Amino acid sequence: VIENRHFLIDCGEGAQMQLSRFQVPVQRIDHILISHLHGDHYLGLMGLLFSMHLLRRTKPLDLYAPHALGPIVTAQLHAAGTALCFPLTFHPLPVGPSQVILETDHIAIETIPLLHRTPTYGFLFREKPKPWRLNKAKLPPDLSWDDRNRLKEGKDLFSDTGQLRYTNRDLTLAPKKSRSYAYCSDTAYNEQLMSRLQGVDLIYHEATFLDEKELQASKTFHSTARQAALIARGAGASRLLLGHFSARYKDLQPLLDEARAVFPATDLAIEGESFTLEE
Amino acid sequence: VIENRHFLIDCGEGAQMQLSRFQVPVQRIDHILISHLHGDHYLGLMGLLFSMHLLRRTKPLDLYAPHALGPIVTAQLHAAGTALCFPLTFHPLPVGPSQVILETDHIAIETIPLLHRTPTYGFLFREKPKPWRLNKAKLPPDLSWDDRNRLKEGKDLFSDTGQLRYTNRDLTLAPKKSRSYAYCSDTAYNEQLMSRLQGVDLIYHEATFLDEKELQASKTFHSTARQAALIARGAGASRLLLGHFSARYKDLQPLLDEARAVFPATDLAIEGESFTLEE
Numbered sequence: 001v002i003e004n005r006h007f008l009i010d011c012g013e014g015a016q017m018q019l020s021r022f023q024v025p026v027q028r029i030d031h032i033l034i035s036h037l038h039g040d041h042y043l044g045l046m047g048l049l050f051s052m053h054l055l056r057r058t059k060p061l062d063l064y065a066p067h068a069l070g071p072i073v074t075a076q077l078h079a080a081g082t083a084l085c086f087p088l089t090f091h092p093l094p095v096g097p098s099q100v101i102l103e104t105d106h107i108a109i110e111t112i113p114l115l116h117r118t119p120t121y122g123f124l125f126r127e128k129p130k131p132w133r134l135n136k137a138k139l140p141p142d143l144s145w146d147d148r149n150r151l152k153e154g155k156d157l158f159s160d161t162g163q164l165r166y167t168n169r170d171l172t173l174a175p176k177k178s179r180s181y182a183y184c185s186d187t188a189y190n191e192q193l194m195s196r197l198q199g200v201d202l203i204y205h206e207a208t209f210l211d212e213k214e215l216q217a218s219k220t221f222h223s224t225a226r227q228a229a230l231i232a233r234g235a236g237a238s239r240l241l242l243g244h245f246s247a248r249y250k251d252l253q254p255l256l257d258e259a260r261a262v263f264p265a266t267d268l269a270i271e272g273e274s275f276t277l278e279e
Numbered sequence: 280v281i282e283n284r285h286f287l288i289d290c291g292e293g294a295q296m297q298l299s300r301f302q303v304p305v306q307r308i309d310h311i312l313i314s315h316l317h318g319d320h321y322l323g324l325m326g327l328l329f330s331m332h333l334l335r336r337t338k339p340l341d342l343y344a345p346h347a348l349g350p351i352v353t354a355q356l357h358a359a360g361t362a363l364c365f366p367l368t369f370h371p372l373p374v375g376p377s378q379v380i381l382e383t384d385h386i387a388i389e390t391i392p393l394l395h396r397t398p399t400y401g402f403l404f405r406e407k408p409k410p411w412r413l414n415k416a417k418l419p420p421d422l423s424w425d426d427r428n429r430l431k432e433g434k435d436l437f438s439d440t441g442q443l444r445y446t447n448r449d450l451t452l453a454p455k456k457s458r459s460y461a462y463c464s465d466t467a468y469n470e471q472l473m474s475r476l477q478g479v480d481l482i483y484h485e486a487t488f489l490d491e492k493e494l495q496a497s498k499t500f501h502s503t504a505r506q507a508a509l510i511a512r513g514a515g516a517s518r519l520l521l522g523h524f525s526a527r528y529k530d531l532q533p534l535l536d537e538a539r540a541v542f543p544a545t546d547l548a549i550e551g552e553s554f555t556l557e558e
Binding site for chain 1: 317326
């Protein structure tokens with residue numbers, strides 16, 4: 001959730017049941033981003049679209065995914081004889097280097113190229129610079145709305161004849177922090193992420209294996225918990241979330257311990273839990 | 280399960296999780312039949328196929344479904360970059376009147392045309408006539424294997440010179456009953472089913488609504504519990520299983536009561552329960 005826009009990233013089989021179980025209202029979702037077309041990342045999409053239709057959604061929905069998903073969705077709608085009762089816009093993800101795929105007044109989302117067995121995209125959410133905050137204790141009474149907006153933009157105030165009336169820093173407080181979140185779906189260990197994700201607040205990174213399975217991780221284009229932590233440390237991130245654990249690990253604590261040894265501010269992405277990035 | 284062949288009919292989202300929950304070994308499934316391409320009847324198929332692949336299945340799988348499913352499966356395998364490690368044969372269901380789609384030594388399966396918003400197929404499973412059973416108490420010691428097989432086929436035994444040696448009925452017991460099962464997926468009330476399903480042992484019939492919603496049932500090409508029971512009674516079936524209940528009914532007892540008032544040998548198809556047809 002950013003500025004009351006709701007983003008769903010990836011949508012495995014049963015996603016609609018899980019959303020319902022955790023009482024996430026599906027009709028609030030405005031944007032769905034699919035990182036790649038392996039089953040565990042998108043097979044819940046059609047069920048979610050059909051449910052939105054049955055619930056008589058009217059609000060537009062934007063879908064960002066590898067281009068091959070377009071015809072798959074179209075064929076499944078056609079096979080069901082369903083013309084969706086809401087506008088669905090499909091945005092094929094651009095092949096190649098990082099690109100901005102969505103930009104609003106408040107945020108920009110760009111792709112993160114990842115290394116996997118099929119074309120796979122990470123997503124970097126960045127809030128745009130926020131306005132300077134008016135310091136109400138110091139605000140003179142004679143300010144117009146234009147004056148106030150100039151202050152929020154960080155500008156000083158001048159009279160019609162060009163004389164300095166007020167210095168911005170005397171009347172304002174520094175803007176709130178612009179937060180950032182990087183979602184790194186399935187990927188082999190990729191040191192380029194360290195520079196690309198410099199200073200990101202929160203990184204979600206897959207950690208399919210423990211480091212003792214590093215060879216298997218590299219063969220299957222996945223990462224180990226330690227490798228995920230190395231990325232977070234190298235990027236100077238504030239926090240790391242691990243996910244996409246192999247079903248072989250009934251106990252996830254060793255994965256967490258392994259990552260924390262490298263990057264202490266690590267947590268596990270547990271189904272149904274929510275994380276808030278403070279401003 | 281018929282003669283150790285395992286059939287899966289329809290495969291909604293989450294089917295593989297439910298099969299696992301009820302400890303049904305997915306690799307034993309030999310044949311998957313899909314009645315129609317509404318999401319709740321087939322969106323779990325791809326996940327099941329991918330899982331069979333990950334579990335390194337080698338045994339062939341036969342898939343029977345409306346023809347539009349073929350390219351949908353192919354596109355999804357292609358998008359994932361997956362070449363299945365087991366042979367998957369797709370059999371598009373024949374448009375039009377009832378046809379036999381699968382025949383083995385022991386059974387035949389034919390389609391049942393249904394009335395729904397998209398091309399929809401029911402499936403009628405019929406065991407073939409079974410052999411006469413040798414009555415061990417009466418069997419003379421001088422019978423060859425050929426003699427025994429002739430008896431099982433219901434034939435009398437003659438000497439080389441054409442003289443009657445034994446009358447079949449003196450040495451045999453009547454064959455076991457040939458069982459039959461009709462799966463009637465989503466359909467509007469359709470009286471033609473009564474003649475088509477004459478004498479079937481077990482009918483599964485959808486019962487989306489109570490009869491007070493008959494208008495809504497007919498508008499959406501679904502049936503009421505009472506209508507399902509009328510079909511079973513008209514067909515002279517032995518038993519009726521109701522399923523596909525609207526989510527509006529938290530308590531299913533009224534649906535069962537309504538059907539039993541017309542056809543007492545009715546049960547609800549509850550997830551995870553199994554039904555055996557006695558011979």
